[in-house]
Amino acid sequence: xxxxxxxxxxxxxxxxxxxxxxxxxxxxxxxxxxxxxxxxxxxxxxxxxxxxxxxxxxxxxxxxxxxxxxxxxxxxxxxxxxxxxxxxxxxxxxxxxxxxxxxxxxxxxxxxxxxxxxxxxxxxxxxxxxxxxxxxxxxxxxxxxxxxxxxxxxxxxxxxxxxxxxxxxxxxxxxxxxxxxxxxxxxxxxxxxxxxxxxxxxxxxxxxxxxxxxxxxxxxxxxxxxxxxxxxxxxxxxxxxxxxxxxx
Numbered sequence: 001x002x003x004x005x006x007x008x009x010x011x012x013x014x015x016x017x018x019x020x021x022x023x024x025x026x027x028x029x030x031x032x033x034x035x036x037x038x039x040x041x042x043x044x045x046x047x048x049x050x051x052x053x054x055x056x057x058x059x060x061x062x063x064x065x066x067x068x069x070x071x072x073x074x075x076x077x078x079x080x081x082x083x084x085x086x087x088x089x090x091x092x093x094x095x096x097x098x099x100x101x102x103x104x105x106x107x108x109x110x111x112x113x114x115x116x117x118x119x120x121x122x123x124x125x126x127x128x129x130x131x132x133x134x135x136x137x138x139x140x141x142x143x144x145x146x147x148x149x150x151x152x153x154x155x156x157x158x159x160x161x162x163x164x165x166x167x168x169x170x171x172x173x174x175x176x177x178x179x180x181x182x183x184x185x186x187x188x189x190x191x192x193x194x195x196x197x198x199x200x201x202x203x204x205x206x207x208x209x210x211x212x213x214x215x216x217x218x219x220x221x222x223x224x225x226x227x228x229x230x231x232x233x234x235x236x237x238x239x240x241x242x243x244x245x246x247x248x
Contacts (some may be wrong), residue, residue: 031083040213140176
């Protein structure tokens with residue numbers, strides 16, 4: 001069984017991000033950035049609790065804001081799934097693939113990706129219910145579902161989950177910490193930049209919301225692209241030994 005190497009996976013992540021940059025940027029822009037930007041600009045504005053609100057009022061305000069945002073967030077998530085499969089296809093294909101072919105492939109495999117994500121999400125949710133730690137472990141074990149679907153053209157979501165489970169055996173925690181560290185760095189950077197933008201541009205409707213939404217969508221797209229890249233790098237290391245030199 002291959003032992004997961006986070007350093008090598010990070011190097012491969014950067015290698016992937018440098019490859020097919022124009023094509024990957026176009027797909028990420030259409031399927032990651034633009035939907036998030038449209039939601040940030042035209043979606044519902046979070047409801048602020050009234051001054052001096054009690055805890056129950058604050059929670060009710062939060063629940064109402066969440067309910068209003070669900071439809072838009074679903075659209076963004078579905079768009080992200082299609083873009084994810086298309087980008088992974090470009091990175092993992094053994095032969096040359098055009099953007100059109102990658103997008104067609106992404107649309108064809110979308111039902112599988114959707115079902116696999118729902119099933120994985122249910123499993124991770126119940127893992128978190130069981131004192132959180134099992135949920136974190138499952139994140140690592142199921143991290144390769146999307147790359148497996150894109151690389152092996154798996155149409156059965158259960159087969160995709162089983163493939164990820166097999167590939168991450170004895171490496172679940174290592175894969176999770178790799179994903180977590182990358183996500184943490186992006187999250188901290190987004191907080192810092194978002195805070196600066198909020199101070200400079202403000203958060204009121206109009207200019208402040210436009211600039212804030214632009215920054216939020218940009219970091220969301222970058223975060224999504226890095227998430228896809230780290231999953232692809234982990235998959236290439238555990239499933240495709242020697243694949244790190246593909247783009248060199």
